[in-house]
Amino acid sequence: xxxITQAPTSQILAAGRRMTLRCTQDMRHNAMYWxxxxxxxxxxxxxYSNTAGTTGKGEVPDGYSVSRANTDDFPLTLASAVPSQTSxxxxxxxxxxxxxxxQYFGPGTRLTVL
Amino acid sequence: xxNIDQPTEMTATEGAIVQIxxxxxxxxxxxxxxxxxxxxxxxxxxxxxxxxxxxxKGRFSSFLSRSKGYSYxxxxxxxxxxxxxxxxxxxxxxxKLSFGAGTTVTVRA
Numbered sequence: 001x002x003x004i005t006q007a008p009t010s011q012i013l014a015a016g017r018r019m020t021l022r023c024t025q026d027m028r029h030n031a032m033y034w035x036x037x038x039x040x041x042x043x044x045x046x047x048y049s050n051t052a053g054t055t056g057k058g059e060v061p062d063g064y065s066v067s068r069a070n071t072d073d074f075p076l077t078l079a080s081a082v083p084s085q086t087s088x089x090x091x092x093x094x095x096x097x098x099x100x101x102x103q104y105f106g107p108g109t110r111l112t113v114l
Numbered sequence: 115x116x117n118i119d120q121p122t123e124m125t126a127t128e129g130a131i132v133q134i135x136x137x138x139x140x141x142x143x144x145x146x147x148x149x150x151x152x153x154x155x156x157x158x159x160x161x162x163x164x165x166x167x168x169x170x171k172g173r174f175s176s177f178l179s180r181s182k183g184y185s186y187x188x189x190x191x192x193x194x195x196x197x198x199x200x201x202x203x204x205x206x207x208x209x210k211l212s213f214g215a216g217t218t219v220t221v222r223a
Contacts, residue, residue: 042216
């Protein structure tokens with residue numbers, strides 16, 4: 001079982017370019033999340049999805065969009081990348097949104113926007 | 115929103131005990147989580163508290179006081195492999211997690 005996979009592992013991107021970060025889980029989890037992690041700020045929630053077909057905004061959604069067409073995939077798109085979006089991006093999933101179920105994190109994507 | 119505070123860094127000796135404190139001010143509370151994150155890796159789950167009291171899991175224990183907005187993670191019999199960042203996270207009533215900035219623990223021989 002792979003758990004959660006993310007692609008690419010790392011990417012250098014020119015400002016203004018469009019970029020989609022991929023996230024796939026094989027645990028049949030209902031809820032999925034996207035975070036960014038910046039030094040000194042910790043993990044911040046960008047967007048989330050409590051079940052396939054629904055999405056919601058987190059703490060820092062501006063400049064990002066998501067879709068949840070099926071249970072397994074939760075791509076994050078940067079429509080026009082800016083240098084402030086340089087960060088490490090983690091995708092996570094949990095069986096359900098509440099209860100004692102913890103979130104399981106993917107390995108992360110390190111994105112640099114120049 | 116959530117305001118979550120934890121110390122930035124702590125250093126301890128192999129075999130010792132370290133206590134990482136976390137205080138929070140929240141607009142809603144639906145559980146507190148602790149995660150471990152080694153440098154360059156993803157966070158991994160350590161513990162979950164939703165009721166007041168102590169939860170023990172081997173060398174790691176976590177305590178919660180909801181009335182005080184306070185939790186701690188206790189690491190006993192420290193090992194070199196425990197050198198990592200420890201993240202305190204509070205879940206709100208919409209089931210979203212808010213994370214503290216993390217505490218970097220360095221274990222010295």
